[in-house]
Every structure is written in C-alpha cells, then in structure tokens.
Amino acid sequence: MDTDHVETPGLRELTRDLVSTPSHDDPTAAGDAIEAWLRAETDATVERDDHGNVFGRVGDPAAPTLALVGHHDVVPPGDPQVETDGDGGERYVLEERDGRLYGRGSADMKGAVAAAMSAVRDADPDGVELCFASFVGEEVGGVGARAAIDDGFAPAFAVVGEGSTNYSGEGVTDVVVAHKGRRASTLVARGESTHASIPEEGVNAVYRACDAVDVVREMAFPETTVMGESVRGSVAVTEIDGGSAWNVVPDRCEVTVDERTVPGERAPLADAEAVEGVEWTVEQDLPPMACSDDAFADAALDAARGVQTGTPEHVVKPHATDAGWLANAGTACVICGAAESGEAHTDTESVSYEVLDRCYRIYRAVAEGASAFA
Known part of the structure; x- marks a missing residue:
C-alpha cells in the first residue's frame, strides 16, 4: 500500500x-x-x-x-x-x-x-x-x-x-x-392520570408525547457543506416510555431523541414544546x-x-x-x-x-x- x-x-x-x-x-x-x-x-x-x-x-x-x-x-x-x-x-x-x-x-x-x-x-x-x-x-x-x-x-x-x-x-x-456531533435530548410530556374507563376525565400524556413525536418526525435533517464536502445530520426518536398499568391513563411519558448535528446547524427540537404539557431537555451535546x-x-x-x-x-x-x-x-x-x-x-x-x-x-x-x- x-x-x-x-x-x-x-x-x-x-x-x-x-x-x-x-x-x-x-x-x-x-x-x-x-x-x-x-x-x-x-x-x-x-x-x-x-x-x-x-x-x-x-x-x-x-x-x-x-x-x-x-x-x-x-x-x-x-x-x-x-x-x-x-x-x-x-x-x-x-x-x-x-x-x-x-x-x-x-x-x-x-x-x-x-x-x-x-x-x-x-x-x-x-x-x-x-x-x-x-x-x-x-x-x-x-x-x-x-x-x-x-x-x-x-x-x-x-x-x-x-x-x-x-x-x-x-x-x-x-x-x-x-x-x-451528537445531541441527546428528551421530550417529557405531562398529563393528568385517571382510570382508563373514564379517559375523558384525565389528560393522556402518551397522546401529548405522540403529538410531540409528530413534530420531530416532520423536521428536516440539518445539513451544511465544509470545504466542498456535504455534511448531513439526522434526527430520530429512539425510545418512548410512558404509563404504569393497563387500566390507568398515564400522566407522564418520556421520549428520547438522537440528533446528529452538523457544524453551524441544529434541528429546531424546541418546537416540540409547542405541544401543551411537553418540555424539551438536552442531556448531552457533543459538538x-x-x-x-x-x-x-x-x-x-x-x-x-x-x-x-x-x-x-x-x-x-x-x-x-x-x-x-x-x-x-x-x-x-x-x-x-x-x-x-x-x-x-x-x-x-x-x-x-x-x-x-x-x-x-x-x-x-x-x-x-x-x-x-x-
């Protein structure tokens, strides 16, 4: 060689x-x-x-x-x-x-x-x-x-x-x-628990989390060019965790998001907070x-x-x-x-x-x- x-x-x-x-x-x-x-x-x-x-x-x-x-x-x-x-x-x-x-x-x-x-x-x-x-x-x-x-x-x-x-x-x-780079973050959706037989009396955190996932799903991947080389990132929901029992409307649901970042560009993940009851938190950000x-x-x-x-x-x-x-x-x-x-x-x-x-x-x-x- x-x-x-x-x-x-x-x-x-x-x-x-x-x-x-x-x-x-x-x-x-x-x-x-x-x-x-x-x-x-x-x-x-x-x-x-x-x-x-x-x-x-x-x-x-x-x-x-x-x-x-x-x-x-x-x-x-x-x-x-x-x-x-x-x-x-x-x-x-x-x-x-x-x-x-x-x-x-x-x-x-x-x-x-x-x-x-x-x-x-x-x-x-x-x-x-x-x-x-x-x-x-x-x-x-x-x-x-x-x-x-x-x-x-x-x-x-x-x-x-x-x-x-x-x-x-x-x-x-x-x-x-x-x-x-890699930005790891979570979307936490909060609602109000109730018995699953009367779901209208609570607020389903899983539904709110799903609405937030839909926001993420529609995001364009970040991309840029460095010295003529294309760098394209990605955004993916990788985990979802919510609920405590089959007959209880959940009051909390957590979604994990993996974003591969590129120089100078980030996905607008904070937009998911437009869904009521959803909070976005960055857990790790490797540049x-x-x-x-x-x-x-x-x-x-x-x-x-x-x-x-x-x-x-x-x-x-x-x-x-x-x-x-x-x-x-x-x-x-x-x-x-x-x-x-x-x-x-x-x-x-x-x-x-x-x-x-x-x-x-x-x-x-x-x-x-x-x-x-x-």
Missing part, C-alpha cells in the same frame, strides 16, 4: 505495550506508560495534569502550537479481550496475524497515540511548537479534553488521530475536515467539527498523499471526537488516523502495523512542513 514502506523504529513495541495496558475503568497505568516513554525516549518537555492528561512539547514555545492529539482511555473489553496476568491482575489480550495487532484499544486509539509519540520523538518542527497530547475520558464525553481546554490548552492547529482509513477507498488513509483553516487542511492532505500510493481525500466522519471540543474552542482541526470504519469498540478490534507506520510519517510530515500553514 505504501511507497517504500519502512518500519518505524520501536513503534510496534510501543503499540503493543500501550494496547496491553488496561484503561477502561482507570486510565492511570496507560498514562504512566505514556509519560515514562516520553521522558525516556524524547527531548520533550513532559507534563501530566491533575486530570490524567499527558503532554509532551518540542520546538519553539513562542511559535504557534501544532498538537498531535489522542486519548488513552478505551471502552470496556469483551470477554475475548482480557486475561489474568501472573500477579492476579488484568491485562488485555494481544494477537498478531497478517500484519495486524488485535486487542482492545488497538484501533481506538492507542495505535495512533503510539504513532504520534514516535513522531514527536523524531520530528524537526518547522516554525511551530509540536505538542503531543493524550487525553482521558474521551469515551465518556470528552472529559479530559474539556478539562484541558478549561485549563488553557489552546493549540492553533491539531491533528486528531481518530480513524480516517478506508473512508474514500480501500487501503487509503484520508484526512477528515468535518464530523458530526461537531469543521476545519477552520483551508491551508492547514490542504497541507495535511499533501502530507497524506506523499506517503502512500493511494489517493487520499478530504472526507467527513460520521461521529463525534475530541476534535469537536477543540474546534469549538478555536483550534483548527483535522482528523487522520489508522482506525478503519467498523473496527472500534468491537471484540475483534485491530489495527494495521503498516498503516501505523503511514500515520507516523503523516504526522511527522505535517510538523516538518508546518511553514505551509503556520
């Missing part, structure tokens, strides 16, 4: 070490491993903040900052992905075959974290401070990224190492210039991302094109990442990483070693060619 493919020194070993370290309940051990490696193997100024995020910086601290961003927490492993070690603790099962590493977190996203760490070790940044950042809590709503931003983390540019491989075509690592700097997005694509025989493209990712929080805070973001669509969060999660080497070279090329955008 790659032109003149060369194995990155130490990358496979580092990836195996990070992937084998459990980090679904507590990411501390994985953070320890990252911090220790950066201190031993790089000239970076290394910091571990109070939240557990790990940073390593090289280059001119007075220059604009280019961040290589990842996360070292993972979703809980499946039964085939965990085993007991010799001390009675847990470790993640690793398996290598056909040039791939299998294990929880290999694709999402410790492989890309290892590639970024290796790039920080080897790169000679061109007119930027190069910052490696690995966050905690990405899988539970961007907890680490949000805390870091609140503490002042504000790089001018960021390459977020979430998956972008095989989006435009098989064997190609693309550059994501936009992704959808979408749109790259705010064309020159940076083009430079990242040029770097990706320079290290592979395929033809990568600017593409759109369907789900939210920490890039949304960074972009929302003013950082120009792209996403480029080894994970392929459908690999993350599965019991057969894996990553290609060859693509990890490719990502290393992309990250290094972006840093060493930063004068094109910084």
Whole structure:
C-alpha cells in the first residue's frame, strides 16, 4: 500500500505495550506508560495534569502550537479481550496475524497515540511548537479534553488521530475536515392520570408525547457543506416510555431523541414544546467539527498523499471526537488516523502495523512542513 514502506523504529513495541495496558475503568497505568516513554525516549518537555492528561512539547514555545492529539482511555473489553496476568491482575489480550495487532484499544486509539509519540520523538518542527497530547475520558464525553481546554490548552492547529482509513477507498488513509456531533435530548410530556374507563376525565400524556413525536418526525435533517464536502445530520426518536398499568391513563411519558448535528446547524427540537404539557431537555451535546483553516487542511492532505500510493481525500466522519471540543474552542482541526470504519469498540478490534507506520510519517510530515500553514 505504501511507497517504500519502512518500519518505524520501536513503534510496534510501543503499540503493543500501550494496547496491553488496561484503561477502561482507570486510565492511570496507560498514562504512566505514556509519560515514562516520553521522558525516556524524547527531548520533550513532559507534563501530566491533575486530570490524567499527558503532554509532551518540542520546538519553539513562542511559535504557534501544532498538537498531535489522542486519548488513552478505551471502552470496556469483551470477554475475548482480557486475561489474568501472573500477579492476579488484568491485562488485555494481544494477537498478531497478517500484519495486524488485535486487542482492545488497538484501533481506538492507542495505535495512533503510539504513532504520534514516535513522531514527536523524531520530528524537526518547522516554525511551530509540536505538542503531543493524550487525553482521558474521551469515551465518556470528552472529559479530559474539556478539562484541558478549561485549563488553557489552546493549540492553533491539531491533528486528531481518530480513524480516517478506508473512508474514500480501500487501503487509503484520508484526512477528515468535518464530523458530526451528537445531541441527546428528551421530550417529557405531562398529563393528568385517571382510570382508563373514564379517559375523558384525565389528560393522556402518551397522546401529548405522540403529538410531540409528530413534530420531530416532520423536521428536516440539518445539513451544511465544509470545504466542498456535504455534511448531513439526522434526527430520530429512539425510545418512548410512558404509563404504569393497563387500566390507568398515564400522566407522564418520556421520549428520547438522537440528533446528529452538523457544524453551524441544529434541528429546531424546541418546537416540540409547542405541544401543551411537553418540555424539551438536552442531556448531552457533543459538538461537531469543521476545519477552520483551508491551508492547514490542504497541507495535511499533501502530507497524506506523499506517503502512500493511494489517493487520499478530504472526507467527513460520521461521529463525534475530541476534535469537536477543540474546534469549538478555536483550534483548527483535522482528523487522520489508522482506525478503519467498523473496527472500534468491537471484540475483534485491530489495527494495521503498516498503516501505523503511514500515520507516523503523516504526522511527522505535517510538523516538518508546518511553514505551509503556520
């Protein structure tokens, strides 16, 4: 797949070490491993903040900052992905075959974290401070990224190492210039309970909820365009819960709504409150991302094109990442990483070693060619 493919020194070993370290309940051990490696193997100024995020910086601290961003927490492993070690603790099962590493977190996203760490070790940044950042809590709503931003983390540019491989075509690592966000909300309809034999003496909350669902059903999906790429969101009612017994008119009914948001556009879900007795509440709002700097997005694509025989493209990712929080805070973001669509969060999660080497070279090329955008 790659032109003149060369194995990155130490990358496979580092990836195996990070992937084998459990980090679904507590990411501390994985953070320890990252911090220790950066201190031993790089000239970076290394910091571990109070939240557990790990940073390593090289280059001119007075220059604009280019961040290589990842996360070292993972979703809980499946039964085939965990085993007991010799001390009675847990470790993640690793398996290598056909040039791939299998294990929880290999694709999402410790492989890309290892590639970024290796790039920080080897790169000679061109007119930027190069910052490696690995966050905690990405899988539970961007907890680490949000805390870091609140503490002042504000790089001018960021390459977020979430998956972008095989989006435009098989064997190609693309550059994501936009992704959808997710807004989870509820519509709660309230009525007045009565015996089902005399429904006219009550107010049926389920009927009010159904009227609100009809409002949602008629909403157009949010959509926009980012750098010529179409981004189309969605709105869907996913759950409905109301009533307490077959012979009681319900006085409460709750409807769950999943909205995939796009940059700059939202569905007008508050319109459902026009139905009497209905209240709309946002439960979670993961922001979408749109790259705010064309020159940076083009430079990242040029770097990706320079290290592979395929033809990568600017593409759109369907789900939210920490890039949304960074972009929302003013950082120009792209996403480029080894994970392929459908690999993350599965019991057969894996990553290609060859693509990890490719990502290393992309990250290094972006840093060493930063004068094109910084």
